[in-house]
Amino acid sequence: MTTDNYKNCSDNNRICVPETTLPRVVVVGGGFAGLSFIKQLKNKLVQLILIDKGNHHQFLPLLYQVATSGIAPDSIVFPFRKLFRKYKNVTYRMAEVLHVNPQKNRIETNIGVVEYDYLVLATGSTTNFFGIDSIARFGIGLKSVPDALDIRSHLLQNLEQAAITCNKDEKEALSSVVIVGGGPAGVEMAGALAEFKKYILPKDYPELRSTNIKIHLIEATGKLLQEMPEELSDKTLSYLEKMDVEVLLNTAVEAYNGEIVKLNNAKFIKASALIWTAGIKGKVPAGLDISVLNRQNRIKVDRLNHVEGYDNIFVIGDLAVMETKKYPRGHPMVAQVAIQQGRKLADNLLAILNNKTVDDFEYKDKGSMATIGKKKAVASIRNLRISGFPAWLIWSFIHLMSIIGVRNKFLIGLNWMWSYFTYDKGDRVIIRKYQPETGNHHEMIKKAFELKN
Ligand SMILES: Cc1cc2nc3c(=O)[nH]c(=O)nc-3n(C[C@H](O)[C@H](O)[C@H](O)COP(=O)(O)OP(=O)(O)OC[C@H]3O[C@@H](n4cnc5c(N)ncnc54)[C@H](O)[C@@H]3O)c2cc1C
Incomplete structure (x- = not known):
């Protein structure tokens, strides 16, 4: 060569x-x-x-x-x-x-x-924010590692702010999250946050014990996990509801100002974080x-x-x-x-x-799956409908095998085992540049919105 x-x-x-x-x-x-x-x-x-x-x-x-x-x-x-x-x-x-x-x-x-x-x-x-400027500006998408880190820092900064705020309404808004889009990314995000709320928050943030923290999952159609058979979508809904996630089906988000989410049914939700997984x-x-x-x-x-x-x-x-x-x-x-x-x-x-004959592409669907939390997942593989612990094991195994690199497999496997036995999550760190001129990121959000209007 x-x-x-x-x-x-x-x-x-x-x-x-x-x-x-x-x-x-x-x-x-x-x-x-x-x-x-x-x-x-x-x-x-x-x-x-x-x-x-x-x-x-x-x-x-x-x-x-x-x-x-x-x-x-x-x-x-x-x-x-x-x-x-x-x-x-x-x-x-x-x-x-x-x-x-x-x-x-x-x-x-x-x-x-x-x-x-x-x-x-x-x-x-x-x-795809579908041209809704306010959501593109104040919501956060989930399409890359920087997006994920942005969400992590944003949520943790909100909680730090909630811990020192005396105003009850503000405390609630700062610790509440709205996730838009009931596909796999939205469902998995909602489940993981519900576990965070249940197992981590009471220990790390004793100041928020009496706060009414809400996790909302909003889906514009009448079904979660569109690609899944009806029974697995229903199962997912019941898992999430049992985990205290407020699921709103047949509901669309119309606007967001960093504090308040406006829905198409003329209702409003107070939340200082909106995670958008509703379109690409x-x-x-x-x-x-x-x-x-x-x-x-x-x-x-x-x-x-x-x-x-x-x-x-x-x-x-x-x-x-x-x-x-x-x-x-x-x-x-x-x-x-x-x-x-x-x-x-x-x-x-x-x-x-090499002047040989070519072949049409034919997709071989190996099935689809989503995890909702520890020991809770759904999987549709050929004619099999699996949920609960077996689906969760299959999900974990397939994802671990698909990750590139032995070191990565080892790190993730170890992390999952640690969380499984301790109910803990190891990476609760804010990694974002400090903004001295605005004081804190919550003020920054407010100022950005005032500027726009
Ligand atoms: C949060 C989330 C969860 C998901 N979960 C699942 C799941 O559980 N199961 C599943 O099957 N699928 C899942 N998907 C979908 C799956 O990840 C995508 O279908 C898949 O990544 C598509 O692969 P791709 O190679 O087309 O694009 P990508 O994997 O997105 O790769 C695109 C690459 O192009 C590079 N690039 C983009 N623009 C440029 C440019 N202008 N110049 C140079 N480089 C550029 C990017 O840096 C990137 O490396 C998920 C996706 C997301 C976002």
Whole structure:
């Protein structure tokens, strides 16, 4: 392989990558889809350039545990450079892709341009606030490790503020949380916070013992966990209610000012934290024709994950929407779809390069699951409907096995065992820059809102 030649590095406008005689595939995004694509092409006769704006892969399904002080952030991430030590055909560059230029077969990033023979877009999705400015401004999404850390600090700062406030209403608002969206992320977040409230708060915050702390989960449709069979959705609802979570179905949030949540039924909830898990949309770099996008901002692809009208551009994972007979509105935006599409596209690309026949993508649904708390989970695997302790064991095992890195598996396993036996959570630390000019973050929220209005 001729991948050790760096002739182009003197050009400042170019990202410095090895020259090669092999076909160059630029992969944008090292999430589940991008990584599975690259792994499948390990040391094959293609040059792979991975561009990601972060220097690590993030295991998003466990973000809620970081946000609720259950595990440390570094146990759910893995650095790309370490991951690719034994990959002779992979070059990683940390850059944010801003623009795709299909006419010149190149992408433009914040650190320069790079040419491709084939482009694979795997930039995933981002939080969709559906144009509600007040929620985008004062609510917090849950799509990345920084989001999770922001939520963790925000909740803990609120509790510190609640502990020193004499006003009863303010105390309640500061210690209450609204979670919007009854999908897996919202349900898991609500369950983890309910356990935090039950087991940690009375010990750590004796000042709040008599405070009426509320955790609300708000879902616009009539069902939690849309993808699950009815009986498991009902089970989830009953678990959450028993854990003292106030679940509001058929209810939508209309606005939020950092203090008060306005609902579509003309009711209001006082809460100084709003966590938004109610919508996502594709994260599309500029440059492609608008006709390739669907209403969710995802890029329409055919059964080979190929974008119509662009010979050498492919899209995989959350960003891709592939309409099939079984999935007329596209596949669910979940890790398994991303992983399977990455692998299949890698096989198909090798077939294209070697003039062999290609194969349509067919999603093999391995089931879905969600955990609500200790010994409480639901799982739908083929025709099996499992709940309670067995589902929780399956959930724990599958997630532990899916995490990249032996160290990460060990750290998370240890953390879970510790919490299981002690009912404790180890990572209750506020890591945020102190704002001396505003005094505390609660004041900051109020001031920000006053400024806006
Ligand atoms: C809180 C939460 C919980 C979830 N729980 C589950 C679950 O339990 N089970 C499940 O199956 N799925 C779950 N999902 C969904 C699952 O994580 C996604 O379907 C999956 O991550 C999609 O993979 P992807 O590779 O398409 O995108 P991602 O994993 O999002 O990866 C996208 C990558 O692209 C990079 N990137 C983005 N834009 C740019 C740019 N312009 N330039 C350079 N790099 C860029 C990002 O840094 C990132 O590394 C959850 C998601 C969230 C947010």
